[in-house]
Amino acid sequence: MLFNLMDAILLQLLNGLDKGGAYALIALGLTLAFGTLGIVNFAHGALFMLGAFCAVTFNKLLTVSKSVKDESITFFDAYKEVPYLEIWWGDTGAAIIDYAVPLSILFAVPVMLLVGWVLERGFIQYFYKRDHASQILFTFGMAIVIQEIVRHIFGANPIPTPAPEVVSGSANIGQYFGLGDNVVYPWWRLIYLGFSLCVISAVFAFLKFTTFGMVVRAGIQNREMVGMLGINIERRFTIVFSLSAVVAGVAGVMYAPIVPPDFHLGMDFLVLTFVVVVVGGMGSLPGAVAAGFLLGVLQSFASMNEVKAIIPGIDQIIIYLVAVVVLLVRPRGLMGVKGVFEN
Amino acid sequence: MAIFSAVVLSMPIWMSPFGAAYPDILQKFVIFGVFAIGYNILFGLTGYLSFGHAAFLGVGSYTAVWSFKLLSMNIIPAILLSVLMSGIFAVAMGYIALRRSGIYFSILTLAFAQMCYNLAYSVLTPITNGETGLQLAKSDPRIIDRMFSEAGEGLPSTTLFGIETSGYSGFYISAVIMILAFYISLKIFNSSFGLKLKAIKSNQNRMRYLGFNTKPYLLTAFVISGMYAGLAGGLLAATDPLAGAERMQWTASGEVILMTILGGVGTLFGPLLGVIIIKYFENIFSAVNQVDLHSFYALLPDWLEDTMVAISSMFVGEGWHLTLGLLFMFVVAFLPRGVLQGVEIGYQKISGYFGKRAEKSTKEVDTGANHGE
Numbered sequence: 245m246l247f248n249l250m251d252a253i254l255l256q257l258l259n260g261l262d263k264g265g266a267y268a269l270i271a272l273g274l275t276l277a278f279g280t281l282g283i284v285n286f287a288h289g290a291l292f293m294l295g296a297f298c299a300v301t302f303n304k305l306l307t308v309s310k311s312v313k314d315e316s317i318t319f320f321d322a323y324k325e326v327p328y329l330e331i332w333w334g335d336t337g338a339a340i341i342d343y344a345v346p347l348s349i350l351f352a353v354p355v356m357l358l359v360g361w362v363l364e365r366g367f368i369q370y371f372y373k374r375d376h377a378s379q380i381l382f383t384f385g386m387a388i389v390i391q392e393i394v395r396h397i398f399g400a401n402p403i404p405t406p407a408p409e410v411v412s413g414s415a416n417i418g419q420y421f422g423l424g425d426n427v428v429y430p431w432w433r434l435i436y437l438g439f440s441l442c443v444i445s446a447v448f449a450f451l452k453f454t455t456f457g458m459v460v461r462a463g464i465q466n467r468e469m470v471g472m473l474g475i476n477i478e479r480r481f482t483i484v485f486s487l488s489a490v491v492a493g494v495a496g497v498m499y500a501p502i503v504p505p506d507f508h509l510g511m512d513f514l515v516l517t518f519v520v521v522v523v524g525g526m527g528s529l530p531g532a533v534a535a536g537f538l539l540g541v542l543q544s545f546a547s548m549n550e551v552k553a554i555i556p557g558i559d560q561i562i563i564y565l566v567a568v569v570v571l572l573v574r575p576r577g578l579m580g581v582k583g584v585f586e587n
Numbered sequence: 588m589a590i591f592s593a594v595v596l597s598m599p600i601w602m603s604p605f606g607a608a609y610p611d612i613l614q615k616f617v618i619f620g621v622f623a624i625g626y627n628i629l630f631g632l633t634g635y636l637s638f639g640h641a642a643f644l645g646v647g648s649y650t651a652v653w654s655f656k657l658l659s660m661n662i663i664p665a666i667l668l669s670v671l672m673s674g675i676f677a678v679a680m681g682y683i684a685l686r687r688s689g690i691y692f693s694i695l696t697l698a699f700a701q702m703c704y705n706l707a708y709s710v711l712t713p714i715t716n717g718e719t720g721l722q723l724a725k726s727d728p729r730i731i732d733r734m735f736s737e738a739g740e741g742l743p744s745t746t747l748f749g750i751e752t753s754g755y756s757g758f759y760i761s762a763v764i765m766i767l768a769f770y771i772s773l774k775i776f777n778s779s780f781g782l783k784l785k786a787i788k789s790n791q792n793r794m795r796y797l798g799f800n801t802k803p804y805l806l807t808a809f810v811i812s813g814m815y816a817g818l819a820g821g822l823l824a825a826t827d828p829l830a831g832a833e834r835m836q837w838t839a840s841g842e843v844i845l846m847t848i849l850g851g852v853g854t855l856f857g858p859l860l861g862v863i864i865i866k867y868f869e870n871i872f873s874a875v876n877q878v879d880l881h882s883f884y885a886l887l888p889d890w891l892e893d894t895m896v897a898i899s900s901m902f903v904g905e906g907w908h909l910t911l912g913l914l915f916m917f918v919v920a921f922l923p924r925g926v927l928q929g930v931e932i933g934y935q936k937i938s939g940y941f942g943k944r945a946e947k948s949t950k951e952v953d954t955g956a957n958h959g960e
Binding site: 284367370376377378380381382384385386387388389391392393395396511515518519522526556557559560561564565567568571572575 | 634636683686687689690691693694695697698699701702705706708709710711837838841844848906908909911912913915916919920923
């Protein structure tokens with residue numbers, strides 16, 4: 245009994261960290277755009293969704309096929325679809341197709357950079373001086389447009405995008421901890437957790453250790469001052485917005501094997517990540533990450549049967565409940581920066 | 588006001604050229620009109636952007652259906668109860684959410700609405716009937732109805748003292764209620780209470796320095812707009828006795844925000860205009876298909892016809908959301924006070940143009956007359 249409970253707790257912890265990884269990644273990008281540009285970007289969920297569809301597109305591109313006569317069937321003429329890559333390079337080609345999802349990160353990064361740049365230069369730069377309500381509304385409209393374009397191209401049904409064969413199974417984690425064979429967890433989700441940690445630390449390192457990052461951090465604190473020192477902060481902020489789009493995009497790419505992406509994926513995540521950002525504190529990057537993992541873990545613990553037996557329905561509302569309590573008790577969120585979004 | 592009532596009540600006539608003169612969509616126009624008018628009292632006057640109004644719509648619907656099930660098929664108790672219930676919910680939600688303002692208020696209302704939605708789907712299934720939605724059943728008690736008559740064969744339908752509330756009569760009943768709701772909102776806009784709300788929007792601190800406690804005013808506005816939403820929910824249930832949780836989802840709140848902004852926030856007629864535009868798109872525009880498009884472009888040469896059809900098919904039918912999104916982006920970017928502002932500007936331009944021409948022609952006449960002398 246005790247061991248069963250331990251197993252369940254470990255599993256839920258992993259589940260929570262995994263979910264939290266996705267929340268943290270999206271919230272991180274959202275906070276980047278918000279802290280630097282002061283833009284409340286409701287289209288951020290749509291960028292996450294675009295990332296997932298980068299994986300889908302790349303997968304489709306790789307598997308562009310030609311119908312070839314199937315030699316194994318001799319009774320009649322049968323044809324099967326064989327991807328060009330396999331025809332050209334044989335097993336190497338097949339391996340490339342197998343690793344389509346991780347490889348599509350290489351494809352997604354330039355695409356998302358471009359998308360971010362276009363959105364910022366094309367639309368969002370005109371909204372810096374408007375109030376937050378119009379920013380929210382405009383980006384909300386933008387999210388609808390992006391979503392509909394994706395639906396027009398890919399249709400409304402979720403598109404399954406498989407993870408590489410090697411990691412499509414499950415890891416027997418219980419053994420490593422000496423807990424028996426009950427704790428089994430999909431490899432890809434573990435990879436996602438590791439991946440999100442890597443991306444998060446990369447972003448932090450970028451902001452902490454590069455000159456560019458230093459300027460951006462200075463810009464978050466006092467924009468005018470940095471401008472007066474002769475630095476073109478606007479241009480750097482454009483790059484930061486593209487960077488936030490890239491973070492959302494790669495988060496989406498890696499998420500594609502976990503949930504088959506459909507055009508509505510972004511909207512489902514958007515609300516949750518906004519709550520995450522607010523709980524973490526508007527404009528605080530560590531806050532966004534911490535709140536992402538915290539809420540992810542809380543959510544999965546609340547969905548345990550033992551907990552649900554005590555408070556029915558808690559799994560459905562825990563995130564929002566936490567958000568309400570945090571906002572009322574700590575007005576600036578968990579790690580809110582003073583002076584950002586005070587009212 | 589009389590003109591407004593006449594325009595609303597004659598909707599079945601002047602809507603027919605647009606292909607929107609059937610009762611279903613007309614009912615939607617007026618019911619969501621009530622919703623948007625109410626939302627405008629909060630957002631338009633005080634500037635508080637609530638993402639939680641769908642919850643009140645849902646609460647209103649559920650209450651009305653329960654009233655049909657337990658009390659009577661008459662819509663009067665159902666609507667009164669749904670307004671009351673959503674009012675109670677609004678007091679509770681507003682009391683907490685209004686402790687913050689700005690984006691925090693938006694997130695708090697969003698959190699409450701999502702909690703209601705998620706609970707309605709999961710734990711509260713005995714009350715809400717979960718995914719299937721709450722429906723009428725033959726075995727429902729209907730205490731008040733039973734006092735007067737025996738249970739009839741089959742499912743009874745909703746009535747207003749014997750008048751059926753579906754189809755055109757449903758539209759007229761809802762339209763009368765909407766006109767009343769509009770009248771009340773007109774009174775609120777012009778009252779000193781409305782002025783205080785506008786003052787809160789423009790500068791809340793100054794209001795406080797002047798010695799006003801702004802919280803009660805905000806809470807009143809929040810509750811009033813919540814009750815409007817409940818009324819709309821009750822009417823939705825009255826015209827079609829069915830309540831589902833999807834009415835409470837945050838996208839439903841998003842929809843009413845779209846309507847209000849699109850038409851013109853803070854104006855009296857704007858929200859109604861927004862409702863008509865969006866519901867028209869949703870019901871009519873989305874039904875346009877390739878065949879209609881081909882007949883529309885039939886005059887063009889074939890290759891041009893095909894390309895035009897290919898391009899426009901992105902924007903109609905399934906893709907009506909795309910048109911809506913683009914329109915919405917345009918409106919937020921260039922017309923912060925909505926389509927109504929666009930109409931205003933257009934009107935000024937045109938009247939300015941004609942005014943100048945009129946002036947010019949009179950001048951010409953004058954000079955001509957002088958020359959003649």
